[in-house]
Amino acid sequence: MPARKKTVGMDERIKKLTEMARVLRMDVVRMIHLAGDGHPGPSLSVADIIAALYFEVMHIDPENPDWKDRDRLVLSKGHACPVLYAALARRGYFAIEELPGLRSLESMLQGHPDMNKTPGIDTTSGSLGNGISIGLGMALAARLRRQDYYVYVITGDGELEEGVAWEAMMAAKHYRVGRLITIIDNNEMQSGGPVEKISGLYPILPKLKAFGWHCQEIDGHNFIEILRSIQLAQVEESKPSVILAHTVKGKGVPFMIGDNSWHKRVPTEAELKEAMLALGGGGVDETGKHPYRRN
Amino acid sequence: MKQESTRIAVTETLIELAGEDPEIVLVCADSILVIKGKPFVEKYPDRYFDVGIAEQNAVCCAAGLASCGFTPFVATYAGFITMRACEQVRTFVAYPGLNVKMIGANGGIAAGEREGVTHQFFEDLGILRTIPGITIVVPADAGQVREAVKAVAQKRGPAYVRIGSGRDPVVFEEPVPFELGKIRILREEGTDVALFANGFILPRVFEAAEELKAKGIKATVVEVHTLKPLDLKAITGVLSRTGAAVTVEDHNIIGGLGSAIAEVIAEQRPVPLVRVGLRDIFPRSGRPGKLLDYYNIGVADIVAGAQKVIKKKLER
Numbered sequence: 362m363p364a365r366k367k368t369v370g371m372d373e374r375i376k377k378l379t380e381m382a383r384v385l386r387m388d389v390v391r392m393i394h395l396a397g398d399g400h401p402g403p404s405l406s407v408a409d410i411i412a413a414l415y416f417e418v419m420h421i422d423p424e425n426p427d428w429k430d431r432d433r434l435v436l437s438k439g440h441a442c443p444v445l446y447a448a449l450a451r452r453g454y455f456a457i458e459e460l461p462g463l464r465s466l467e468s469m470l471q472g473h474p475d476m477n478k479t480p481g482i483d484t485t486s487g488s489l490g491n492g493i494s495i496g497l498g499m500a501l502a503a504r505l506r507r508q509d510y511y512v513y514v515i516t517g518d519g520e521l522e523e524g525v526a527w528e529a530m531m532a533a534k535h536y537r538v539g540r541l542i543t544i545i546d547n548n549e550m551q552s553g554g555p556v557e558k559i560s561g562l563y564p565i566l567p568k569l570k571a572f573g574w575h576c577q578e579i580d581g582h583n584f585i586e587i588l589r590s591i592q593l594a595q596v597e598e599s600k601p602s603v604i605l606a607h608t609v610k611g612k613g614v615p616f617m618i619g620d621n622s623w624h625k626r627v628p629t630e631a632e633l634k635e636a637m638l639a640l641g642g643g644g645v646d647e648t649g650k651h652p653y654r655r656n
Numbered sequence: 657m658k659q660e661s662t663r664i665a666v667t668e669t670l671i672e673l674a675g676e677d678p679e680i681v682l683v684c685a686d687s688i689l690v691i692k693g694k695p696f697v698e699k700y701p702d703r704y705f706d707v708g709i710a711e712q713n714a715v716c717c718a719a720g721l722a723s724c725g726f727t728p729f730v731a732t733y734a735g736f737i738t739m740r741a742c743e744q745v746r747t748f749v750a751y752p753g754l755n756v757k758m759i760g761a762n763g764g765i766a767a768g769e770r771e772g773v774t775h776q777f778f779e780d781l782g783i784l785r786t787i788p789g790i791t792i793v794v795p796a797d798a799g800q801v802r803e804a805v806k807a808v809a810q811k812r813g814p815a816y817v818r819i820g821s822g823r824d825p826v827v828f829e830e831p832v833p834f835e836l837g838k839i840r841i842l843r844e845e846g847t848d849v850a851l852f853a854n855g856f857i858l859p860r861v862f863e864a865a866e867e868l869k870a871k872g873i874k875a876t877v878v879e880v881h882t883l884k885p886l887d888l889k890a891i892t893g894v895l896s897r898t899g900a901a902v903t904v905e906d907h908n909i910i911g912g913l914g915s916a917i918a919e920v921i922a923e924q925r926p927v928p929l930v931r932v933g934l935r936d937i938f939p940r941s942g943r944p945g946k947l948l949d950y951y952n953i954g955v956a957d958i959v960a961g962a963q964k965v966i967k968k969k970l971e972r
Contacts, residue, residue, distance in 0.1 A: 429725070476723065476752050484723060485752040488743060494713045495748060498720020498728075501705060505681070505726070525744070528710035532717065536705070 374417060375584045381451065382412040386613040387640050388447035388460055394633045395461035398472070402623040404444035406548040406581070406608040407515060413587045414513055415448040423453040426480040432510050433483040433499050437492020438517040438546060439473040440625070446470050446479070454481035490523020492516050493543055497529050500538035500601075511595065514543040519551030522560050527572075530601075534573035539598035542591065543574075546581065548610040550621050566605050574603045581606025614639050657859065658826040660798035662819040663691045666759055669805040670729060671696050674703060679727045680809065681705065685714040687732035690761050692822070711736040715744035715756070722754035727809065734760030734818060735777035738784055749814045750789045757808050763794070763818035764855060764906030765934060765951065766944035778934050782911015784816050785884055791815040792884040793836070794854040794905075794913075797827040800881065803834030811836060820856055821944075827858045839880050839887040839894070846874020847897045849962045852917050853904040854880045857953065861904050864958035873962060886916055888924070895925040900965035902930045904958055906948070909933040928968035930961035 385408050393399035415421070419432040436445050443463060450457045455469065462468030469478050473487025484495050496514040503510050520526065533541055545565065549556050556562055570576050575597040579586040587606070594602035610624070611617030614636045628636055674680045674696070681703040682696055688706060697704045705721075707713045711732060718728035730737060737745065737758050749756045760780055762768045768776025784790050791811060795804040801819055808815035832840075842858075843865055853861040858879065865875045878894055880887070895901060901921065903914040914931030921929055934951055948954060 433724075484720075485748060488747045491712070491716045491744060491748060494716030495720040495723070497707075497713075498717035498722075499724050500720075501717070502721045502724030502726055505702060506724075525710070525712040525716065528707065528713035529716070532707040532710065532713055535708070 371585070378409075378412050378416060378584045381416050382409045383613070383640055384451065385412055385444055385447045387637060388451070389443045390614065390628055390633060390636045390640070392443050392447065392460045392463050394628045394630075396463035396465065397627055398464045399443050399627070400440040400625045401443070401614070401628065402550070402610040402617055402621070403438060403441045403517065403546070403548065405612045405614060405617065406610045407438070407441050407546040408444050408612065409582050409584065410515060410544055410546060410587060410606060411444050411448050413584060413591070415452050417588060418591055419513070420510065423481065426454060430508055430510055433496070433512045435484045435492040435496045435499070435512065435514045436474055436486050437489065437514055438520060439487030441546070442474045445474065445482070449479070449481040452481070455479070489517070489520035490526045493526050493533065494529035496541050496543070497533045497536070497538060500541040501536060503540060504538070509540070511540045511542055514541065516543060516545055517551070518545055518547040518549065518562065518565060519556050519559070521545070521565060522562055530569065530572045530574065533601040537599055538601050541601040542594045543601065543603045545603060545605045546608050547605050548608045550610045550624065552624055554621060566603070569603050573600060575600050576603055576605070578605045579607070581608035582612055659823055660826050661692070661822040662795070662798045662801045662824045663761060663822045665798035665801040666691050666731065666805055666819060667693045667696050669802045671699055673806065673809050674700055677727065677809070679725060681721060681726050681728050683707065683714050683718045683721070683728045683730045685709055685711045685732045685736065690733065691731045691759065693731070711741040712744050715741040716748055718756045719744070719748040719752070719754050722749075722756045723752070727755050727757065729757045729759060731759035732761065733775060733777065734763045734780040735775075738777070738780040738816075742783060745784070746787045750787045753789055753813050755812055756814055758814070758816045759819060760816060761819050762821060764820070764857070765939045766856065766906050766948050767820035767824070769821060769944045769947060770941045772941040773938050776939055778907045778939075779911065780818065781883055781907050781913070782915065785911060785916065789814055790884065791836070791882070793882055794818045795881055796855060796858050796879060798824060799826070799828055799831055800834060804881070807834060807836040818855065824856050825859055827856070834881070837882045837885050837887060839878050839890045841876060841894070842879050843875070843877040845869055845876070847876060848874045849900045849902060849966050850876045850878055850894045850898040851902050851904060851958065851962065852878045852880050852891075852913060854883065854913055855906055857904055857906045857948070860948070860953070860955050861958060863955045864962070867955060867959050868962055873966065875962060880913055880916070883913060883916060886920070888920060891917065891920050892924045895921060895927050899927050900969040901927055902932060902958060902961040902965060904953070905933045906953065907933055908936055910936055928965040930965050932957050932961050
């Protein structure tokens with residue numbers, strides 16, 4: 362069974378991913394500090410999922426970002442792009458030195474993902490709620506061409522308040538796109554506060570189950586659960602899959618947790634130091650050099 | 657007046673194009689009957705996607721298909737693409753410059769006719785014109801729709817083709833060549849006044865030109881089928897020759913052809929202008945001919961507009 366085979370060397374892989382997620386989180390905080398703008402909280406909640414996808418799960422080739430058979434990622438919650446940029450840089454799509462350029466005029470790193478300006482970005486995103494729909498189009502394209510890539514969509518929970526997300530869920534069920542795998546970064550917060558205080562969105566999974574999706578619920582900071590749920594989602598070929606990942610906004614940086622001002626806020630010099638300390642400091646020097654960096 | 661459906665013209669052209677190009681697919685939002693598209697579905701069942709009554713989903717889904725190399729045509733009512741799914745068109749099609757082609761039915765009040773305001777779309781062109789990077793075509797009749805669909809299929813990038821109700825007048829009895837991005841001078845009686853127009857309304861402009869001729873006024877009739885990119889040089893040339901202009905469109909006078917020509921006039925060649933079109937109000941239901949007359953888009957309005965601008969020109 363593939364699941365058994367996958368457990369071989371699991372400890373080593375989890376260790377590697379844990380370290381990578383730590384590095385990505387440090388990249389995020391430093392990047393936003395240096396750039397003077399960006400969304401740290403939502404980047405940190407999704408960091409483990411991004412690490413798992415880019416450093417374990419996805420079939421991609423940084424040397425050939427437009428490889429036709431690559432797996433695709435749609436970051437529907439485009440405002441979490443700092444962590445995606447960090448992952449792409451660490452994976453070798455571009456130099457790590459690009460990261461502090463975030464949101465500046467000369468930089469390839471736009472305020473929200475732009476598929477034409479940044480190598481490795483599969484979809485322009487940032488306007489919330491649309492990711493599943495775009496992913497559906499990509500999955501239909503794969504089927505039509507008889508390609509076997511997977512399309513991963515990462516959506517926030519709050520953005521599911523957008524109607525187009527549910528339009529896409531209905532259509533995805535209708536078209537039985539088994540290779541469309543949606544991961545909900547369920548950090549329970551949106552820009553204006555707790556999702557529960559703002560809308561009647563919860564519970565999400567019973568709704569998706571009623572919509573005919575293959576549903577799983579995991580701890581979005583547990584790599585064993587992330588990897589296993591993605592594997593199970595891949596096995597399900599007759600319907601689209603959703604993984605509701607419970608996450609913590611600001612995960613890894615204690616002072617950002619529970620304080621939604623970190624949805625979008627720039628850490629000061631002192632806060633940067635505190636964050637780095639919390640994230641285990643070391644490993645990455647001021648120039649961004651790190652053992653994971655491709656040379 | 658002889659009619660030919662612009663909607664059937666779209667479907668027939670798509671079938672023809674799909675036979676040559678395996679990348680062409682059709683995305684509908686429960687709108688297959690709008691374009692009488694069943695023959696396409698029968699011929700290419702795998703290349704047709706209906707996402708349900710969900711235009712935002714249709715546009716995003718098309719963007720996803722296009723980002724993987726397909727050329728999706730999204731076909732439904734003009735207003736549902738350009739208004740309900742406006743932001744999806746702007747952010748996920750136009751901004752990344754994806755190869756999505758949009759077909760908008762019921763363009764104008766005459767094409768929406770008895771359905772009323774919900775299905776009469778007179779803002780589509782103005783909305784799309786403010787979004788960078790979209791080629792916008794307003795063909796005159798079914799034959800021109802065929803040419804326009806072929807032309808936008810050949811040009812990479814986002815495009816919009818406006819079509820009608822399916823009861824659309826034949827403007828050109830003989831096939832006429834179509835060049836994307838170029839104006840076409842249809843009549844050149846003289847240089848007293850330029851009548852700029854596009855779409856199914858052109859027969860009214862021909863009629864007005866005849867009436868003007870009878871009054872001793874020599875008009876140049878210019879079809880501006882490509883609203884974007886605009887044929888700036890040629891339009892400026894016409895303005896220089898005539899020194900007076902009237903625009904005629906089945907669209908709000910704000911945002912469409914009237915605005916486009918006004919912009920050229922203001923920046924390139926100031927001349928008197930009258931815009932004939934829907935005067936920034938919501939219309940009623942009604943038969944197309946009566947509607948256009950009632951809302952001051954009649955032959956008499958064009959004639960009066962021409963006389964007014966010529967008078968202004970002579971007063972200068």
